[in-house]
Amino acid sequence: MTVFARVPALAPFQIRSFRFQWPADLLASWAFEMEGVILGWFVLVSTGSVTALAVFGSLQFLGTLVSPFFGMAGDRIGNRNVLCMMRITYVCVALCLMLLFMTGLATAVSVFALAAIMGLVRPSDITLRNLLVGETMTAGLLMRAMSVSRMTADSARVVGALSGAALMAALGSGVAYIVICGVYLVSFVLSLNVGLRRVRMVGETAVPLSPIRALREGFAYVWSTPDVRAATLLAFLMNFAAYPLVSALLAHVAKDIYGLDQTGLGWLIASFATGALLGSIVLSMHGARIRAARAMIAGALIWFTLNLVFSWIETPRWGEALLIVIGVAQSFCMVPMAVILLRTADPAFRGRVMGVRMLAVYGLPLGLLLSGPSIEHVGFAVTGSLFSLIGITFTLLIASHWRAHLWHPQAAANRH
Template sequence: MTFLAHVPALAPFRVRSFRFQWPADLLASWAFEMEGVILGWFVLVSTQSVTALALFGSLQFLGTLISPFFGMAGDRIGNRNLICLMRITYVGVALCLALLFLTGFAAPLSVFALATVMGLVRPSDITMRNLLVGESMPGDLLMRAMSVSRTTADIARVVGALSGATLVAALGSGLAYVVVCSVYVLSFLLSLNVGIKRLRMLREEPIRTGPLKALREGFAYVWSTPDVRAATLLAFLMNFAAYPLVGSLLAHVAKDIYGMDQTGLGWLIASFAIGALAGSIVLSIHGSRVRAARTMIASALLWFALNFVFSWVETPRWGELLLVAMGTAQSFCMVPMAVLLLRTADPAFRGRVMGVRMLAVYGLPLGLVLSGPLVEHLGFAITGSLFSLVGIVFTMLIASHWREHLWYSHAAANLR
């Protein structure tokens, strides 16, 4: 504990719940990334279809539309209980996939069916992580804890992508999935020790607002608050036009453009994650010096510009370097966006605002479903260029329309 007391970045680990939650979240994210590599490669090889690959990727975000309701369920049964139920679901689905691969019965249809089950639950994992940190962390450590918590996804994407590809190459998909199951089990066991038991205070009234009414109130608040509305629209745009090129479509880039195997795909994914991790670290150290809204807009434009260049690159090494830069731009866009929403939203509506923000992630499956057929008919270069140009145009329109709230230094969204 003495060491933790002298390192400010590690202060959240003084809280017992966080000492269990951070490794639990890291292991869950690690398993997510390994699954993405194993199943994405299987779908592409077995179907020889980029459209099928894009459809598979979109299924991973199917539950985005119901994600806000997971937070409401957590209020009723407890956030720890809910995240444990979610993670035991991951174990069950991964066990089914392991059996299919080990017995040789794995087929695209069965993989798609099980991916649908995962897609209904997995998008809410990040929401539950944030809620658990919020309920267990003292107020003076909350922002620091959220920053440290974010590193789990970036670290896991580096390690998970490389380890997933290596395991498949060395052991085959069946035994690789046994490892995935084991990682999920460890995550579940650690999750049993996170969070706190919420006690109802004397005379405290239960929340009577129904889930649909609460969601409507969240939409109304977002729509009537200019900077929050602009950030939410930009979040949808980034998910629709930027993330597809660095998500499931990377398997197509690795196999059909660069001529790489699973290990090569792992390096591409890891390159983007290394850039994202570097960006998160820089912001955790120097974040107080940046203006959130300006940084968000400038980084969004830079990310789209890098995506445009990446679409035309056919050399793996240059592609990896660009992916590092794209990952860094992603962190400088999305982290300030989250800070903007938390800083400017009314505390009474903050939970509902973040729920609406989660719905913006649905832009990603929409972008994947659209990009798959376009890649097959027009090629990756043209498709990536179109998505990047659409992103640049609409980012500039958002920045121009809400410039008083997003660009002026005295705006609330730009206060340091």
Template sequence: MSEFARPSALAPFRIRNYRFQWPADLLTSWAFEMETLILGWYVLVETGSVLLLTLFASLNFIGTLIAPMFGVVGDRIGHRDLLALMRATYAVLATTLMTLAFTGTLKPGYVFIIVALMGLVRPSDLGVRGALVATIMPHDQLIGAISISRTTMDTARIAGALSGAGLFAALGMGPAYVAIVSLYVVSTLLTLCVIAPSKPHPVDEVASQAIRRSPMRDLKEGIAYVWTTPRMRAAIWIAFLANLTAYPLSNGLLPYIARDIYGTNQTGLGYLSASFAVGSLAGSIALSVVGGVRVARLMIGATALWYALLLVFAQLQSMPAAMACLMVVGFAQSLAMISIAVILMRTASAHFRGRVMGVRMLAIYSLPIGLLAAGSLISEIGFVATASLYAATGLLLMLFITLHWRADLWHIHAPANAR
């Protein structure tokens, strides 16, 4: 067989642990998407304010500031146990919202409080699940495993968005939240079925002393580890930039775009969100079956295409055209984000993976900043000008990052481009 023969897209499922983690991640992602769509529409309708909508979306990511500490905890107690605890927390908070909805006491203020609490934990979910995948999968199957793992978020934006919008429109918030709570509970149970070391086992006195060290020292070492590795630092900067200038346009602002730009309802919002996800799913599947990819070059090309397509999206006034454009946008962002994850996980030592992914999640903190700034700018200069400014700025800064680290990202023999 050729060295670069195409791997099987289903190869990761030969690993028992992956057969439990993948559906657990899938159900969690579905619940995330349903909640985001339902609560975003609720806040927009109840308050009528795009600024409060961006505040709501920003609260989902306030935990990015403490995401590196989740990485430290995961490296200490085990990523499986931490992930299960996080998902049990989602279930408890969703149950609270469900109860308020059924009793008729739900108000926007309560939504903001509960979303803020969930936002402390939720941003770290992607990083912890990525570290767990890297722990349970053989090195030669890592690209395929991460790509297939990414499909959990992609399918969630399709099924979760459409089912969430449908349930909310047909039955109301209470019944929709029954489904969300059920998804969180089942995902917690499936996560507990993963058999992985609950915590690192010291193999010598040095490792034993490391476990007893201060968590803050571990955190500083993790940040220093990323900062002193050029390809990892470049990947983190691109992730930071994408969250600041790209994701606000295809994520948190979608309820506003659906209602105020295209004049549609929550079902139309579901279609827009699902269109992005269809493209993202296609990108994840494509990368899972293609071998011999120069990952860093793929990251650069996909990110540039992502921004170019957002410039086009900003000008569109037709709902069908916007849906078609969002599909291609989703495809490009999927390739870019998977490439970043692969670069980080391939580079990180096993005992640093949690902290590396924690630093990666810290980059998401730029998303609430970008959302809040976009909310203010839209009120002043309008959506088209704001979206165009974001996409053009992102593209220019991404090209600057590429030029600055071209030896580590573009050179064909650079470690980040190893096949």
């Protein structure tokens, strides 16, 4: 325990729950990324359509429409219980995909159907992770804990992407899915030891609210709280205009622009994730001195600018190098954003606020559905430039409109 106390990045591991949550989240994220590479490549090869790839990517975020209800369920029955139910679902869906690939019965239609089921549940995984961190961490450890927690997804994009591509190339999709099932199962077992026993928050009503009324109150709270509202709107913008270029559409960049195979795709994904991991490490060590709202705005502007440059690169090595820098900017935008929401939201509304924030992820499938056809008509470079310019414009509008809440050093969102 003295080592945890002396090393800033390890300080969150003083909390018993976090010592179980971090590896559980890490394994789940590894499996997510392995699945993403395997299924994304399968859809692109079997259909030969960028639009189909974009639709597949959007299906993985179908559950953003119901994510507020996962946050409310966490408030009502406990965040750990909801997270465990979600992760046993991952095991069941992965088993179905394993059987399809092992028997040679996998088709684009069956993959789309199972991806839709997974997409109803998986988008809320990050919500429950963040809620459990906010539930178990002290205010002084929150930025470090969120940064270390973010490392699970960032490192997973390196390890999961490369291992998923390597397993698929060497052993086939069926054997790769045996590994994925095992990883999901271990994640579920570890998740059983995460979190606190359900306690009633101050200000919480004794009689449970109906889901619709609770959702309405959650939206009202977000809309009436300036810093929370600004962060939620920016989250939607980042998912709509920034993430599509560095997520599902990387398969198109790898295959049709760089002329790479699935291993090359894995390297592109890993490059972005390596940068994100580096950013998270920096934040875990020095995040306590960073003003969250200022870092969020600056990170967003830098990210969009780098995306604009990336849109015109046609050389794999330069693309990989730039993706590393984009990953760093992503961490400096998204980690402070999560800290703002957890730190400034009333604990009685925290689950609902994070659930409403997850609706912002719906910007990603929307961006994918618009960018896919656009790429087929005007190309990746023009589409990427358009999305990046939209992002820069609206980021500046958000920063200007809520300047007192996002840029003033004494604003609640900027306090250490």
